[in-house]
Amino acid sequence: MRMFRPCKGSVCLGSPIFQNAGQRMLMDPIELSILLERLEFSQKSSSRLLGRVTVGSSVTIKNRATREKVTVTLVPPELADPEEKMISFISPLGSALLGLKLGDVAVTEFGRRTDKWDVISVNQRKVITDL
Structure with a gap:
C-alpha cells in the first residue's frame, strides 16, 4: 500500500514538469519544432559519442535553487x-534535457515557476520499443 507523501522541494514526481505534455506541445508550433530538433540531434550517432542525453x-540532475538531486x-x-522516475521525452523536463x-x-x-x-x-x- 502506498502512502500519500506530500512533495517537498522541487523533486516531486507528481509535478507537471515530470508529466507528459503532448497536447500542450502540439498546440505550440515553436515548442514542438524545438523538441523535434532536439530529438533528431540526440538520435545521431555523433551525439552518443559526445555523451548527450538521448531517449x-x-x-x-541537481536543482540549482534547492540542491536536490534526482535521477530520471x-x-x-x-x-x-x-513514479518510477521514467519520464517521457515530451514532458517539460524530458524535452529540456x-x-x-x-x-x-x-x-x-x-506557470510562474522556473527551475x-x-x-x-x-x-x-538503448530503449527498445515496437514503434
Missing part, C-alpha cells in the same frame, strides 16, 4: 511512469 538515457530515465511516452551533456543546464517553466537543473551525470542506454 533511453538515465540522467542525474528518458523514455517514449508509452513507457513513461514518473534532450540533447544536453554533462555540465549543461536544463530550464523548466511551469534550473544542472546535468551531473548521463548514462546512455
Whole structure:
C-alpha cells in the first residue's frame, strides 16, 4: 500500500514538469519544432559519442535553487511512469534535457515557476520499443 507523501522541494514526481505534455506541445508550433530538433540531434550517432542525453538515457540532475538531486530515465511516452522516475521525452523536463551533456543546464517553466537543473551525470542506454 502506498502512502500519500506530500512533495517537498522541487523533486516531486507528481509535478507537471515530470508529466507528459503532448497536447500542450502540439498546440505550440515553436515548442514542438524545438523538441523535434532536439530529438533528431540526440538520435545521431555523433551525439552518443559526445555523451548527450538521448531517449533511453538515465540522467542525474541537481536543482540549482534547492540542491536536490534526482535521477530520471528518458523514455517514449508509452513507457513513461514518473513514479518510477521514467519520464517521457515530451514532458517539460524530458524535452529540456534532450540533447544536453554533462555540465549543461536544463530550464523548466511551469506557470510562474522556473527551475534550473544542472546535468551531473548521463548514462546512455538503448530503449527498445515496437514503434
